[in-house]
Amino acid sequence: MADAELTVHTEAVIGHVDPAVHGHFSEHLGRCIYDGIWRRDGDEEVGYREDVFQLLNDIELPVLRWPGGCFADDYHWEDGIGPREDRPRRRNLFWAQGPEELPEESNAFGTDEFLEFCEEIDTEPYLATNVGSGDPQEAADWVEYCNYDGDTELANRRRKNGREEPYDVKYWGIGNENWGCGGQMTPEQYADEYRRFATYVGTTDNLMLDHDLELIACGFEQHEWNRRFLEKVNDSPWGVEFPLDHLTFHHYYGRTMSVSEADEDDYDTFLADALEMSDHIETIAGAIDAVATTRDIGVIVDEWGAWHVEATADNGLEQPGTVLDALSAAAALDIFNHHSDVVTMTNIAQTVNVLQCLVETDDDEAWARPTYHVFDAYAPHQDNDAVQTTVTTPSRDLEDDRDLPLVQGSASTDGDETFISLTNLDCREAQTVDVRVEGATPDSVEATLLFADNDPKTEVGPDNADEFEPEPTDVDVDGNTISVDLPPATVATLEMT
Structure with a gap:
């Protein structure tokens, strides 16, 4: 008898x-x-x-955000272009950096290095402009340097620096956390700044560019801030035409949990915190619908993931990589599928070595963390249509009066194949799940399982990294029902044709 059931409604497309x-x-x-x-x-x-x-090339990153984060609002892009030996060494106002943990930036890695890297790994770049200590001209100049194909000083400077063709950067963030490290602004102050920057950045695609830019406004996890920001933007000469395409928020969880000292109760609380992502998406989407009624504005979660007490400013926000964090990533990716009608982008923090990174390095070695394998396993969802799922699952009562649903999942289809992901968030017990597929009977099912033999808080390193890779697993198929056994703290994927 199954412990949980997931029904896939293949005809009910979410987005x-x-x-x-x-x-x-x-x-x-x-x-x-x-x-x-x-x-x-x-x-x-x-x-x-x-x-x-x-x-990173193997995992096929779809989009990569840079240069921050808090760093973006004290970064001046012209410091990081041209001959490397001529670039100034600047402060890093917010973060320790590099093996020496210095608050300094060499500018050895700048705009051209980042954009060329994105091209090499076939990922879309997302640039965050400096609103906190910069100005609209600096931001518009950056767009011109990156994207203009004409005969201006900035376009020719790009050519002199070795890049003939424009980079055609589409995504432009107007600041970062401007309610905090980006200037401690009120929502009304940021709305005024946003309108100034959007005027100069957004107008560049009027005559200068042959492609549209997508402008991304900074939102907040405290959602009253978002409502006030949107209302102030709405009260402008633009009238009903909103000058933004996406609104962001950030969601970190696990800030009070030590990975090494955590117990099973801590695991449950941590995972319940991660699941609060869903409520935040619904709330910010509701604010958009209430105020920006004439414009289709997407929700972006451009920083999210586990942030544990081990990650401090002094150590460059490094923390152990574990299965527990990977479970939270799987749950978040399922949540994004459930809200694919409003969520247009997310960006896990961060790619290499920092927080819930996918890849870790040590001198001349680099290895994949468990979260890397979750992203790789979930890749078939990309470019599919997410469909409705109904989950009947046992749950566990938590001490803070919340409950943790123990089984999560989502499904998507490309019209020919249906792809289903399942996560057992129960770090104590196995769960058997019956997956019922409405409107289709599987001819074949390929199933993989992650983390079956791994303790939730085992730390990954170069010597054990290959132990976290996915393995094929058996399932039982009876008509339109697929039964799969999920050991504690595991993630499964089902590819059904």
């Missing part, structure tokens, strides 16, 4: 799963850039780390 929903984030923070994507300052060789490059 298209934009590949950008599986996006990523990289900031000049700790060892994310230097010793992560780029060789550390002082190395004899200069350039990208080939081992990291290969791992």
